[in-house]
Amino acid sequence: MSEVILEVENLKKYFPVTNGKLFGRTNYLKAVNDISFTIEKGKTLGLIGESGCGKSTVGKTIIGLNNITDGVIKFKGKDIGSLNNKEMKPLRKDIQMIFQDPYSSLDPKKKIGYSVKEPLDIHNIGEEGERQDKARQLLEMVGLSYYYMNRYPHEFSGGQRQRINIARALTLDPELIICDEPTSALDVSIQAQVLNIFKQLQEKFDLTYLFISHNLSVVKYLSDDIAIMYLGKIVEIGDVKEIYKNPLHPYTKALFSAIPTEDPNIIKDRINLKGEIPSPLNPPSGCKFHNRCPHKMKVCEEVDPNLINVDVNHKVGCHLYK
């Protein structure tokens, strides 16, 4: 077994929500509610879920944009949740993030060459000339001529900007890259180009990805393992091929069946879920999925199921499997 690079144990992230009145009661939005997973070096974990399930919060919490409410995040064995800003800084080099929106993730007033080399400025690595060289090489690597170094972000298309973002994320030679829906704003033909870049870079530099997305086909293309999130919890996690062949959790099944068909000649048998995702401010008791679940039992309303092993690398959190 290879080295575990990221270990998340019982991570919780609650956001306080006031009801608008001056001394009103504070509610907690349980964006991430007790999730655990590990990623091995050089592998990709895909995190899938619908909007509002807390998948982006997981990424932002790992990279340190949110404080941890409870739980442990270990990067290469070090607990990064307990570090202060100064202790954290050297570790920040090793974890990078690529954001969803290619339009707001580059400073519109800075030339792209500057944006790409800036991480080196912040961490004070190398001389100015070396920094420029590295930025140039990185841009070439993601398929952009370095002649564009002195242009501004607004002159580029979404796909090109996402390439620039990838280049910037690679500037510090990170080991783990958190990708938060990096292709969801792109057209399919451009998405394919960007996905290929992700794959090539992973092979080249032995990168580890946490790939957050709502698009199952994209996640499946890149991931070794996938985790399916629903209302702040992981409901199923394991090997991507295994889960795809044999989805167990009723939500996973419904999610898979909702994906539009890939062949107009095959009409999919669809599991239609009742209703919509409940508000994370006021989640249902017991299993979070019980009010939409076609296989609801009495126990589901009362007890929140734990993840249990059903196979070597396949866990599911559902009372149907004991």
Added chain:
Amino acid sequence: MRMEDMKRHDEIDEETLLNLEIMKKEEKANSFIKKLLRNKTAVVGMIIITITIISAIFSPFLSTHDPNKVNTEEACLKPGENGHIFGTDEYGRDLYSRIVYGSRISIIVGVCATTLGAILGIILGIISGYKGGITDTIIMRFVDGMFAFPFILLAIVMMTVFGSGLQNVVLAIGIANIPSYARIVRGQVLIVKKQEYCQALIALGASNKKIIIDHIFPNILSPIIVYGTLNIAGAIISEAALSFLGLGIQPPTPSWGNILKSGKDYLITAPHIATFSGLAILVTVLGFNLFGDGVRDALDPKLKQ
């Protein structure tokens, strides 16, 4: 280095070359100056402002008489009489020369008060928006308090305590402008701070100083410049109002406000005194407003409503 296996392509391909050319062309067509010059009303504003500034700088050369020379024999002459282009005031001083010199006060007050208000407001706004939390609450409540405080009352208090004079007029108007800048800047900072590039910088471990100076400030500058240009017009009016009330620039120093004030008493017998000083204020303020609108359209088409 890890990417030593990368080949350096020194030849540039055709598509890149074409794209670069298009980019350069577009950059030229969309440059700030080009856009501003395409806007006719902005050009009119610019001409008015240029004339005002020239008359402020070169007042001694442009004026025909000593603006403060009293000549009771020539009091209240009509425009054009005895070589006085705009006529004379109640003390027989040349009105044209006084208005030319008055432009100095207007420009100084307009620019200085705006700059003062902008600098203090930007600092407060950035701290408030960037820090958030309790700091934000305190600063914003303080700003709310300043908003609620009547400007005229503030000016009266300041003039009474420190005495009237150019310096204190600038100070009073500048301070009165702080809250609006603080508000605008705070709102902009909140928007920029949420952008993913700022989030990325925080995740990279960049210092607050770097984020604010290198990234937030350049991105909030456009609305400040737009508001500032329009604000100069407001400051000029404020100065005129203060001087009109006798709180601002004290006679005999000529200012458009106090010329208007003295003209008010002779509205029937010598209407030209109030008319010309009033027109000077009107045209200058209009100039700054037109220019400000033009700057807004050129800098940020999204702000146009």
Added chain:
Amino acid sequence: MEEKLLEVKDLKTYFHTSSGVVKAVDGVSFSIDRGKTLGIVGESGSGKSVTASTIMGLIPSPPGKVEGGEIIFEGNDILKIHKEELLNIRGKDIAMIFQDPMTALNPVFTVGYQITEAILAHRDISKKDAKKIAINALEMVGIPDAKSRYKCYPHEFSGGMRQRAVIAMAIVCDPKLLIADEPTTALDVTIQAQILDLMKELQKKLNTSILIITHDLGVIWEVSDYVMVMYAGRTVEYTETKTLYKNAKHPYTWGLLDSIPKLESDSDKMLNTIEGNPPDLRSTGKGCNFAGRCPYAKDICKKSPPKLVEVEPKHFVACYFQTEDTSLGKGGQIKNE
């Protein structure tokens, strides 16, 4: 032969901007039969939304201008008929569903009020009857407890519910044609599945024709009978959905089909991609717009634009290889069986 409800012939919509003429739609032709669904698929900037806006008369002018072509709806060219008549067609006979359900509804009025207004604008009936129809429509689109939901404001609805309300508003006047511009893009997959099912069900019930615009081929496979592929303002291929899947003929369509990661396929292989970026719409029109990215492009492709030709019954392609020189083989490049 089926009856054509809408026929668009060589439509051209240009935008005159300070930096040049943007040829957003530059030669689009298709037709929709009664009760059928046509999907327009293309990437951003391909002109698919502008095509829909042109049919609805929603092009802001200036800078937009229809430069040529015909839009024949029930035998009349709606680009030529009188404005007042047009108001009757648009909104009543042709209704539109927008991408973002949040902005399609006015936040300061109740959902019910907005639907009732839409009915009263086109029909001469009492308010009471209009309300009945509105509640009926809300029920039809699957909004539970329609009577009390009638009084709700848009923000009290979730995203999926809002899109249902927008659909209800579109169908209250029994439109003959429903134009849906990316109706599910803003929604999650499970909600998207619900909305697509709803649209199919409504079509069966009301016998409406649907023009659905999307960038997602999956949506096309799900709902449409015919599909038109657009690239840089032009129709590149137009045929039956199943034919396109099995036997696509345009190199761009091949690239598009191949660049979608498939759940079924082996993920160890790299995706086949279309190299490069779409062209600037101000400099298109000289040759085939796809020539710059086409791996098979020849000299002629860059010189004059290929015409849309019916190469097989009901299969139109605009590509020199399929019309003049068949050396590329018919469907020889297709990877999916």
